Amino acid sequence: MAEVRIRNTNERIAGEEQVKAFLESQEVLYEHWDTDKLPEPLREKFTLTDEEKAEILATYDSEIRDLAARRGYQIWDIITLSEATPNIEELLKKFEAVHTHTEDEIRAITAGRGIFIIKGKDDVGYFDVELTAGDVISVPENKPHFFTLMDNRKIVAVRLFIEKDGWIAEPYDDPSFVKA
Numbered sequence: 001m002a003e004v005r006i007r008n009t010n011e012r013i014a015g016e017e018q019v020k021a022f023l024e025s026q027e028v029l030y031e032h033w034d035t036d037k038l039p040e041p042l043r044e045k046f047t048l049t050d051e052e053k054a055e056i057l058a059t060y061d062s063e064i065r066d067l068a069a070r071r072g073y074q075i076w077d078i079i080t081l082s083e084a085t086p087n088i089e090e091l092l093k094k095f096e097a098v099h100t101h102t103e104d105e106i107r108a109i110t111a112g113r114g115i116f117i118i119k120g121k122d123d124v125g126y127f128d129v130e131l132t133a134g135d136v137i138s139v140p141e142n143k144p145h146f147f148t149l150m151d152n153r154k155i156v157a158v159r160l161f162i163e164k165d166g167w168i169a170e171p172y173d174d175p176s177f178v179k180a
């Protein structure tokens with residue numbers, strides 16, 4: 001289940017309702033999918049065949065279509081990142097820069113863990129959202145953020161897009177951002 005850490009105060013927010021309420025106050029959508037639906041062999045598998053990716057998408061087809069109907073997504077796919085991903089170090093370095101998109105960035109984690117660093121409202125500042133399997137998050141368009149892996153360095157997630165072109169990263173230069 002997702003947890004939030006507010007960087008300025010080190011305050012942590014846990015519990016589905018509390019996390020959801022905080023994220024809502026920052027205009028970030030948060031939902032949770034039932035991880036028991038996923039066939040057990042796929043819950044801890046980070047190198048996936050096309051058939052296995054299709055099986056994950058089929059498992060969550062009704063959840064995906066529900067989101068798509070509400071929010072206008074047209075296409076979706078599966079992304080996997082792990083030590084088996086070629087150039088993982090370079091990729092992560094590229095990821096770890098604050099940026100924005102003209103579309104919202106939505107991720108539904110189906111295995112592993114990941115973390116979004118998001119610029120909140122002025123009175124909150126940057127906060128981290130740590131995500132585990134079942135967590136669904138949507139960072140709104142034009143909201144500065146980045147995504148990276150956590151210590152286990154493994155993740156499988158569903159991505160949804162209105163148009164893939166809308167998801168190009170625009171660098172967001174913010175001298176107030178402190179990485180650690």
Ligand SMILES: [Fe+2]
Pocket residue numbers: 099100101105145146147169
């Ligand atoms: Fe992004």
